[in-house]
Amino acid sequence: xxxxxxxxxxxxxxxxxxxxxxxxxxxxxxxxxxxxxxxxxxxxxxxxxxxxxxxxxxxxxxxxxxxxxxxxxxxxxxxxxxxxxxxxxxxxxxxxxxxxxxxxxxxxxxxxxxxxxxxxxxxxxxxxxxxxxxxxxxxxxxxxxxxxxxxxxxxxxxxxxxxxxxxxxxxxxxxxxxxxxxxxxxxxxxxxxxxxxxxxxxxxxxxxxxxxxxxxxxxxxxxxxxxxxxxxxxxxxxxxxxxx
Numbered sequence: 001x002x003x004x005x006x007x008x009x010x011x012x013x014x015x016x017x018x019x020x021x022x023x024x025x026x027x028x029x030x031x032x033x034x035x036x037x038x039x040x041x042x043x044x045x046x047x048x049x050x051x052x053x054x055x056x057x058x059x060x061x062x063x064x065x066x067x068x069x070x071x072x073x074x075x076x077x078x079x080x081x082x083x084x085x086x087x088x089x090x091x092x093x094x095x096x097x098x099x100x101x102x103x104x105x106x107x108x109x110x111x112x113x114x115x116x117x118x119x120x121x122x123x124x125x126x127x128x129x130x131x132x133x134x135x136x137x138x139x140x141x142x143x144x145x146x147x148x149x150x151x152x153x154x155x156x157x158x159x160x161x162x163x164x165x166x167x168x169x170x171x172x173x174x175x176x177x178x179x180x181x182x183x184x185x186x187x188x189x190x191x192x193x194x195x196x197x198x199x200x201x202x203x204x205x206x207x208x209x210x211x212x213x214x215x216x217x218x219x220x221x222x223x224x225x226x227x228x229x230x231x232x233x234x235x236x237x238x239x240x241x242x243x244x
Contacts, residue, residue: 051202051235052227054209060220069148075161088165092138095243096172097124116199116244117177117191137178139171140164141200142207145183150214159211167240169207186226187218198232199244206237 071077078089086094086106094100097111107126113136114121124136144152144164152160163169181189191200201223208215215223227235238244 049227049233049235050237051198051205052224052232054237055201055205055220055223055227058205058208058220058223059214060217061214063149063216064151064153066145066149068153069145071144073148073153073157073160074144074164075157077164079161079165081162081165082167088167088170089138092167092170092172093126095167095241113172115173115177116171116196117173117193119193119196120174135175137173137175139173139178139181141169141171141203142213143181143183143185146185147211147213150208150216151212163207163211163213166207166210168203168210168238171203171244185216185219187216187222190226195231196244197226198229198235199238201226202232202235203238203244209237 078087080087082088082091084091090102090106090108093108093111094102097108097113100111101109103109110123110125112121113124122136142163144160147160147163152163177191186201186204190197205223205227207213226232
């Protein structure tokens with residue numbers, strides 16, 4: 001069995017709970033994440049670029065129409081998919097900020113933050129009841145509109161909700177860069193901080209591998225081009241808890 005076939009088979013087994021009505025979001029997310037991490041560990045050597053190896057296995061085909069896309073197709077925003085009592089948004093803020101203070105054990109009140117997309121550093125204060133200041137966003141590494149056009153429109157709603165709230169697919173950045181990126185893939189937008197390109201593309205590869213999102217030929221070519229650079233030689237696939 002080829003690497004691609006083995007990984008697809010393993011991930012297909014994990015996706016079964018996402019299609020069932022009796023599985024909780026937390027159980028589905030945990031099952032998929034555990035199977036994904038196991039598949040990556042089994043099939044990609046840690047001595048070389050896991051990200052490059054995985055990128056080469058992504059399925060490439062044309063982009064489907066955006067017809068029918070809306071944010072509501074991806075379910076409840078910032079759902080507590082891991083069942084820890086905290087929203088996905090607060091989980092990601094706590095992961096990406098340093099020197100974090102919280103209220104109620106969950107809601108992030110403040111922290112120090114270095115934007116991975118630009119390298120700029122900030123001290124962030126979040127307003128009670130209204131979240132962090134509007135100049136910061138939680139970005140979907142793989143934009144939901146991009147996922148919709150590359151397979152997600154054919155998924156169950158529970159699987160779409162999973163990718164929308166999975167910390168693996170969430171990164172804190174400035175609102176300016178999040179808007180600039182829009183629903184672009186790696187072929188049409190990369191962060192201004194070039195030294196972050198390896199990790200940026202690796203996270204997109206990890207998400208697309210985990211959920212079976214396809215790529216366009218141009219996107220795959222750009223991913224491989226970047227991950228083949230000497231600076232990306234030892235780039236691993238991130239996990240949901242990996243800080244960008």
